[in-house]
Amino acid sequence: MSGLFLSFEGIDGAGKSTHIEALAQALRARGRTVVLTREPGGTPLAEKLRALALNDPMDPLTEALLMFAARRDHLQQVIEPALARGDVVLCDRFTDATFAYQGGGRGFDLDVLATLERWVQSVPATPLRQPDVTVWFDLPAAVAAQRLAGARVPDRFESQPQAFFERVAGGYAARAKADPGRFLRVAADQPRDQVWQDVEEGLRKRGVL
């Protein structure tokens, strides 16, 4: 079986975590070996970089570089070996998050991000590793804010104002528009069961389930 790389995207509180585990179970029931992972993170080094990026004050270039440094280690140590074995990789966020948060949210230069993307995602198997499918949980920032209100101690991103998340959502919309074949948009402002049905149906149409 050939490897499959799925990423999950959306603003904080969009509902990714709620559905990733169910999808992992559905894939395992079909005989696939599943690697569940996340960004930033997924390796001991990348988890250290995650803790810095989510908690320590820094300028936008430092933040973008940390995201890509963590991604490079994650690709080398976890994602590429898993895909080479024929596993399914379910990754909670990948590079679209960098374009949405650092590009859309912080206003960082998209051309610089595109250059870093090419450098970091060039691996022996392919000149530009991208997910095969990106499930994008599209949720209005105001709804996400209500869902997360008081839920946990907010990190550097979660404590941003609603306007920041509106720009992040715009960043995701731009990425989806640029690569519509890869993106599976799911309207996340629906009851959980309906969101799950839409995820299942979309992935069935793409031959993943």
Ligand SMILES: Nc1ncnc2c1ncn2[C@@H]1O[C@H](COP(=O)(O)OP(=O)(O)OP(=O)(O)O)[C@@H](O)[C@H]1O
């Ligand atoms: N369809 C839904 N309707 C109402 N609440 C939901 C729905 N889906 C998830 N939630 C709730 O919203 C909150 C955020 O969901 P979840 O943790 O899955 O989001 P997330 O995208 O993984 O967020 P983050 O990126 O910040 O970790 C949780 O309390 C969850 O129970």
Ligand SMILES: Cc1cn([C@H]2C[C@H](O)[C@@H](COP(=O)(O)O)O2)c(=O)[nH]c1=O
């Ligand atoms: C990969 C990536 C992530 N972020 C931000 C987005 C979230 O606020 C946090 C991760 O937290 P989560 O609860 O695991 O979703 O990091 C980012 O700004 N840029 C990125 O490339």
